[in-house]
Amino acid sequence: MPEIFINGVPVEAREGATVLETALEHGFYIPYFCWHKNLSVAGNCRLCMVEVEAESGGWMDIACNMPATKACAC
Numbered sequence: 849m850p851e852i853f854i855n856g857v858p859v860e861a862r863e864g865a866t867v868l869e870t871a872l873e874h875g876f877y878i879p880y881f882c883w884h885k886n887l888s889v890a891g892n893c894r895l896c897m898v899e900v901e902a903e904s905g906g907w908m909d910i911a912c913n914m915p916a917t918k919a920c921a922c
Contacts, residue, residue, distance in 0.1 A: 852920040861916035868896050868911035871922075883912040898922045 849860045852867070854876050861870040869885070871878050881893040889912055896911040901921040911922070 850916055850918040850920075852916050852918070852922070854922050856921075865916050866912060867898060867914045867916050867920065867922055870916045871911065878911050880912060889913045 849863060851858050852861050852870060853859070854867075854871050854874065857876075859870060859874045859876075862873075865873075866889075868878055868880060868883060878896050878898060880896040882890045883896065891910050891913045894910060897908050898911045898914070899922065900907050900909055900914075914920075
């Protein structure tokens with residue numbers, strides 16, 4: 849299981865989980881509107897936008913469609 853960082857806190861993500869799913873499973877709230885666990889990802893509302901930190905600079909991405917990959921920092 850990959851380890852990611854949410855607000856600087858390391859958490860274990862399920863294989864194939866998104867950042868939004870991982871955050872919710874570990875008690876971190878990321879607002880969302882169009883996401884539902886039983887539906888395909890639309891990603892239209894952009895309410896779950898998170899900042900991804902990286903050494904080469906960061907970027908913004910939607911947590912509902914972003915895979916939780918090893919060493920990801922949001």
